[in-house]
Structure formats: structure tokens, C-alpha cells
Amino acid sequence: MAPVMIRLENVTKVYRLGAEDVHALRGVDLEVGSGEFVALMGPSGSGKSTLMNLIGCLDRPTSGRYWLDGQNVETMDDDNLSMYRLKHLGFVFQSFNLIPQLTVLENIELPMFYRGVPAAESRERAAALARRVGLGGRLKHRPSELSGGQCQLVAIARALANDPPVILADEPTGNLDSRTGEQIMQILEELHRDGRTIVLVTHEPDIARYAKRRIYLRDGRIEREEHAA
Numbered sequence: 001m002a003p004v005m006i007r008l009e010n011v012t013k014v015y016r017l018g019a020e021d022v023h024a025l026r027g028v029d030l031e032v033g034s035g036e037f038v039a040l041m042g043p044s045g046s047g048k049s050t051l052m053n054l055i056g057c058l059d060r061p062t063s064g065r066y067w068l069d070g071q072n073v074e075t076m077d078d079d080n081l082s083m084y085r086l087k088h089l090g091f092v093f094q095s096f097n098l099i100p101q102l103t104v105l106e107n108i109e110l111p112m113f114y115r116g117v118p119a120a121e122s123r124e125r126a127a128a129l130a131r132r133v134g135l136g137g138r139l140k141h142r143p144s145e146l147s148g149g150q151c152q153l154v155a156i157a158r159a160l161a162n163d164p165p166v167i168l169a170d171e172p173t174g175n176l177d178s179r180t181g182e183q184i185m186q187i188l189e190e191l192h193r194d195g196r197t198i199v200l201v202t203h204e205p206d207i208a209r210y211a212k213r214r215i216y217l218r219d220g221r222i223e224r225e226e227h228a229a
Contacts, residue, residue, distance in 0.1 A: 090159030
């Protein structure tokens with residue numbers, strides 16, 4: 001059995017909106033093994049994006065406990081948590097989140113810059129990652145000069161910049177046509193075969209089928225799970 005990479009115990013998240021408390025997560029228990037490919041599914045408002053933000057250390061739970069690769073992340077201060085996130089997690093977002101003023105090469109380099117990787121090393125690695133996703137001829141292009149699919153390929157290469165064991169993909173095909181979306185999912189599937197842990201948020205069943213385990217949320221709780229045959 002693979003070691004546990006992601007572990008949440010009785011995690012809640014409550015947001016204060018005016019005079020009202022919104023319970024986005026209501027006591028979630030979840031374990032994801034190292035090297036698993038998991039899809040989080042559910043209707044709008046089910047809590048899947050909130051859960052992804054907590055897994056990604058972009059937000060902290062209101063209560064409960066969270067371990068990432070054996071480390072209790074809630075005990076970390078913001079600086080240590082930020083560095084731990086850079087080392088362990090790569091993010092792929094629906095809206096790409098590329099810096100429009102930067103080239104393909106510079107966007108891919110960005111996570112390495114924040115980790116203090118020497119410029120020559122980061123540039124060489126960024127170019128290699130661009131070639132890996134088929135953008136070796138686009139290193140000097142800016143996001144406005146790329147298609148949506150190419151922007152998402154840049155985002156995937158950027159997610160791999162620090163060689164993290166976990167890739168978090170939040171609706172990575174949401175803004176793409178079906179053919180390009182399939183290309184993106186095949187790359188994520190290849191990364192899974194390489195041994196990375198993949199956590200995917202999607203509302204599309206044909207995208208979720210790439211995952212080996214599907215977790216359905218409703219009203220801030222895990223409703224059920226399905227495993228691939």
C-alpha cells in the first residue's frame with residue numbers, strides 16, 4: 001500500500017458573509033495515497049473548490065487537521081508554509097493564471113525564482129519543460145500570442161518547475177474545446193504514470209474518468225466514492 005500523501009481529519013471551513021456563517025466544508029475526512037489520481041466532483045457550492053484550496057495550502061481550515069507528505073501544515077507559519085507549498089505542490093487552474101507580461105519561458109521559471117534556483121539552472125529546466133509539453137518553439141511568446149490550449153500547456157510546465165510530488169488541477173479543461181481538453185488530460189495521465197499524485201477538480205464525467213478514484217461532494221461533505229474498475 002502506498003504511503004499517505006494527503007490526509008485530512010474532520011476538516012471544516014466556515015466563511016463569514018455579513019451576518020451569516022457559510023459552512024463550506026462540514027467535517028471532511030480524506031486520505032490520498034502517494035501516486036494516486038483522484039477526482040473531486042460535485043455541483044456548484046458542494047465544497048470541492050474550497051477543499052482544493054485547503055489541500056493546496058492556499059487557505060487554512062477553520063477546524064480539523066491536515067497533513068501533507070507527513071507534515072502537519074497547520075503548525076507552520078506563513079513563510080514556511082509558502083516554501084513547503086512551492087516544494088510539494090504544482091497548480092494548474094482553469095484560467096491558466098499566467099503573467100501576461102512574461103514570456104512562456106519566464107512564466108515556467110517563476111516558481112523556481114521564488115525558490116531561489118540559480119538563473120542559468122532555472123532557464124535550462126524551463127526550456128526542457130516547455131519542450132516536454134510541445135512548446136519548445138514558443139519560448140519567447142507571451143500568453144496573448146498563444147491559444148487557450150497552449151496557455152494550459154504552459155501552466156502544466158510551470159506546475160512541474162520545482163518537480164513537486166503533487167499536482168492540483170482545478171477544472172483544467174474548463175475553458176478548452178474537447179480535443180484540447182483530451183490532450184491536457186493525457187499529459188496529466190502521463191504525469192500520474194510517472195508517479196505523481198494528481199488531484200483534479202471537475203464537473204465533467206468524461207474528464208473524471210481519467211482518475212482512478214472519484215470522490216463526490218455535496219453540501220460540504222463527502223457523499224460517496226467510486227473506484228475505477
